[in-house]
Amino acid sequence: MTKRILLVLLTSLAFAACEVKKKETSDNGQNSFIDSLMNEMTLEEKLGQLNLPSSGDIVTGTAASSDIGEKIRAGKVGGLFNINASKIKAVQKVAVEESRLKIPLIFGMDVIHGYKTLFPIPLGLSCSWDMDLIEQSARVAAVEASADGICWTFSPMVDISRDPRWGRVSEGNGEDPFLGSAIARAMVKGYQGDDLTQNNTIMACVKHFALYGAIEAGRDYNTVDMSRMRMFNEYLAPYQAAVDAGVGSVMTSFNEVDGVPASANKWLMTDLLRDQWGFNGFVVTDYTAINEMSAHGLGDLATVSGLSLNAGVDMDMVGEGFLTTLKKSMEDGIVSEAQINAACRRILKAKYKLGLFEDPYKYCDEQRQKTEIFNDEHRAKARELAAQTLVLLKNQDQILPLKKESKIALVGPMADNKENMAGTWSVAGDFKKSISLREGLEAVVGQGNVVYARGANITSDSLLEKRVSIFGKPTYRDNRSESAMISEVVKAAQGADVIVAAVGESAEMSGESASRSDIEIPESQRNLLKALLKTGKPVVMVLFTGRPLAMTWENENIPSILNVWFAGSEAGNAISDVLFGDVNPSGKLTATFPQNVGQVPLYYNHKNTGRPLPEGGWFQKFRSNYLDVSNAPLYPFGYGLSYTTFEYGDLSLSTDSLTMDDELTVSVKVSNTGDYDGAEVVQLYVRDVVGTITRPVKELKGFEKIKLAKGESKTVTFTLSKEDLAFYHQDMSFEAEPGAFKVFVGPSSAEGKEADFYLK
Template sequence: MKTHTQLVILACLALGIVKNEAFSQQHNNDMDRFVSELMSRMTIDEKIGQLNLVTAGEAVTGSVVSTDVESKIKEGKIGGIFSMSTPQRIRAAQELAVNHSRLKIPIIFGMDVIHGYKTMFPIPLGLAASWDMELIQETARIAAMEASADGLNWTFSPMVDISRDARWGRISEGSGEDTYLGSRIAEAMVRGYQGDDLAAHNTLMACVKHFALYGAAEAGRDYNTTDMSLHRMYNEYLPPYKAAIDAGAGSVMTAFNDINGVPATANKWLMTDVLRNQWGFTGFVVTDYTAVNELIDHGLGDLQEVSALSLKAGVEMDMVGEGFLTTLKKSLDEGKVSAADIDRACRLVLEAKYKLGLFEDPFRYIDDNRAKEVILNAEHLAKARTAAGKSFVLLKNEGHVLPLKKQGTVALIGPLTNTGANMPGTWSVSADLENTPSLLEGMCDALGNQVKIVHHHGSNLLEDAAYQERATMFGRTIPRDERPEQEVIAEALAVAGQADVIIAALGESSEMSGESSSRTDISIPAVQQRLLAKLLETGKPVVLVLFTGRPLTLTWENEHVPAILNVWFGGTETGKAVADVLFGDVNPSGKLPATFPQHVGQVPLYYSHKNTGRPLADGQWFQKFRSNYLDVSNDPLYPFGYGLSYTTFAYGELTLSTTELQRDGKLQVSVDVANTGDYAGEEVVQLYIRDLAGSVTRPVKELKGFRKLHLAPGQSQQVTFDLTEEDLKFYNAELEYVAEPGEFAVFVGTNARDVQEKRFTLQ
């Protein structure tokens, strides 16, 4: 229950008598008094207990499961539990804490609610392809509504790591390669999870991760080291984390990697100097799974030493490893940590619980009736279907193969045809995999008796059985056909022979991307490519429906397959959404948030690269003594921001309101965009800039704005972007955030490659 004072203040707010700022200050004062009084009654063991985050093991997200949880709760040795999603178990654990521990301090309950709770939305890389911030925020809002009804109040999301290396499996969990787009998505996700009132019963505390630079791990290999200049850090990799912090994220998770020699979990410069002193973060920091213990293998000392290092660096909560629980008291006695270090960490954890309203009502997030109303309800499933359709990217549509007509017979062929468990994609730990419709089931449901669908698996997911087992963990099994490959393909071709059109459902399984799923070969598996080649030999129209959690090398497919629709992993309603797009009920509008290379040897490949002192001339493939390859051009297969539509869009001439931008002024960049095709459609108009002469080298293009338009056939609309000095700022060699005078180029177009250019000067 709220106090009388709080109720009076809330009533005054409704009448406009008390300003939000005053209420916020009063709330902070109340929180400070409450936490201070509570801590005055806590023993050192109870304070350290608040820093201990354990797992209940319901949803597998790591290799260690905590033990003896019940007795530790009673002893006040647990501050939080994650991967417990059964409401009855959450209630029972909370009852132990508030009824059987000495000080009755409630537990915070977390889970990896990454792209949906029970209603699964597209993987984050797919959601990023929508370029729709309102939609992305709404998916996070729905996830919070569902998860909180089952008793959760903390999510380990958003993952905002910039990644430009498609070999890294966790690129699927983030928003791609771009700083600006990633920052806008980070803000939207935090707002969606946390809402306007973190203590509301239907919100989740966000946890921005992985701080920091995890997406730049060397060789694209998970958990690997990161070595990066401060200049690149501040300009390209840190902004999305800061955007999430500025949006109010309540917690931050450390990264596994080391950063210029110091692992993130023990990096005081990162956790204290940057996060708190420079950015003003006031929430708490939690490690990733056993990250404190892993500092031993990093070479920083034994468990006691690394636990002390982490605490003093600015980490407040230890996930699973229990190094804090078992060593901090000894370190305090030996002077390796101070009482102030422990108090600081304990206070921040308790403040988070206060902000979540857990001290007022420890059970506010558990509501069986609300769970029945909101989880997987019709509205949420409809939004999942919409989100999936908006995430799909049409990569090729030669001869207008798509959209298909709702008539005749369609052959659905491929190992991803009938596996519902793989549709949600990686990091869908709370999904009901047994009851998720497969692509086949979803399409049949969406199309009814309008189209006859015949189907066959066509091939194994991977030729190597051991590799396939690694790629289908955590219940994502795809049965293997141990017959000779030629026999299986022949059977598939017989099925395809009955059809007018072939839909080839190929690509990765869901666990071929995600954590600990790095790949050196990022092509479609060879056994699937051979099936695809045989399907093309039939002479029938072939549509490749591509499942992937990362950019793939599709050079051969792009050359030979007439139509390619990248559907990522679309979530619960994948099958229906695929039918919507293939048969024209939804016009695809997704745009790539990450560059697709021609060859894995180009990786890392991204649009906002530096020019070098020997750039290759435009239109050239190879020139001796220039920055290029002997065997492949520098060009991507599909550039950042790329995506086709069933309609066509024409851009008018780009215009600038002035060619001289004053320091306190505004420059308007305008272009008319017209739908010149036969279908209503959405277009993402993208604005990029280039600083043509700076005190340090600058990227050839940087995204600085975008607009998503919906245009009917024949309709046009003027799009205007406002550029100010703020848009031109960057961190210089001294890490000063400045806009330097001089000439700039501004580009507007449909992707990072296909743009118009104008010039202006900052005075």
């Protein structure tokens, strides 16, 4: 070994030792501080730290708090959430200047897909398959929220969902645990950065732990029931990825797990989360989740509050069961003082990590408020990212991209609606600052070349429309008859070169408490589309949605379909960027679109039955299929078109016989064979051909988004090891099994090149 190498090695070891020593010193200082503080606290003040009332600005559940100021002075509040930013400094002042022990509050908010600068809904973000951009979206959100006094966000939501009837599918990352895990890591890193003491980072809260996306019938807050193997192999990975990434807090889910509601489930909150995964942050319930366990049948408020604390829950959101019942429960021996102390310590530790004891007002910076919120840089990033999330579902006769000299008839209930561009769970946004599709198109071709007519309401059902016109997102119902609106549209289309129809869902037709049994486009809008087709003009359907929809008729009849989700503050500009070809669409679906609702749940990584239908087939008697529809999805997981074309070469494997200690490299040459520069998401899937338990037909195990100029080629290489091939067994061991495997690489889960290898 040369002296230079030895010097470098010794320097590295010394640096590592120094970092360990610094961490030990920091941990010792933190522990000493918290020990000293807790020695001064009364039992009531400790219970106060476990209490998270709502500010009253936004109420989503069944309970509300009052007399917040007096409770803060009495040390009965640990934090507040969804409070108006203008009130935070004043409320914090009450806590640190008027309460006995001057313990600062933690301020949380549902910063789900941006703060003031709104990015696409999470389901849309996931369709970018771009972890750097997704992390940047969380970083922008953290910068803006922290500039306005927020230091804690109830995000990311990583619930795997395979049922588009569930409204909250819009708030997650789709159906795949591998992709969901990558996004969980990116979001936590974006929010928390490398140092939570910095005033432009915020603490993340992964939710909803656990299995919320698997509720029965797609009906929100409903029951979940599944085996442990299915939990671990198909649903739990994204939560664990967030924990491994250092997430500071975890939120319980509303559903039950193994027959016990999550907030009272000790196996979930202690055995798995803390003991097995090593989580060392704090656990907060969802809104009134403890109180709601009485309706589940677990007992009165005192009983369920005791169950929750014993399970490992630290903070009670809104319900105040901890605050009002735990003292007596401790006296009765139902809970222990040690458990209360442990929960209180975790809350205080989070506040210490955030630097709130050192400077309670560190997030209340008026200068940052003026310069770091909804600025040009952040809006440009939102526009860039939004364009990457749009998914081109169909482009018959290459109608898209549009020519910038085109005269456009813009129609549909979503064509000129700023407030609905953001989508659901955008609580801090100023919706009137969003860019509508009409504004985006007019900015490109000029107002004189865009003729607008509404053409239809979101739905003909006025009561349904009223239910989805909430949270400051009106649908602007037109009370004219359907025939009158359609006649106006047909007239507007006569002088146009192309019709752009902005249809689908409004923002709050998906989201929390927005489940739908019918996931087709409403009849009023389909009637509009039928009338547009009769004009003979080319029709581009711009689809706004927070979930996969059943669009068999639209796919069969509309020549061009661009799925834009809800693209955020810069929606109109980003959609126009793609419609006119300034950005080539590259989004790929992260949730399967069914042909009809009767196929649900439908997902790519399903298992075979003992009587599988031959691939590509439809009906065979005594096979697993339907009489009236094929098993195939309308649009599969990973699917998305481009204005250019990509060609995949044959797969090259470094070996066809892999040992447990080696790695396998899989390479494929991808070429841009079309007429536009573009980006392609290259996806790798594996299948374990024979196992001791049944295995999915395919599982995503790698992806890479590459940019290729027209005529350019690139070789993409993936690496597989035994960890990528491992799975949970009946005894809950996690290991790979020797045997035959197939590997697939292609543009979606439904197509690609295939090769075989053996693990020995």
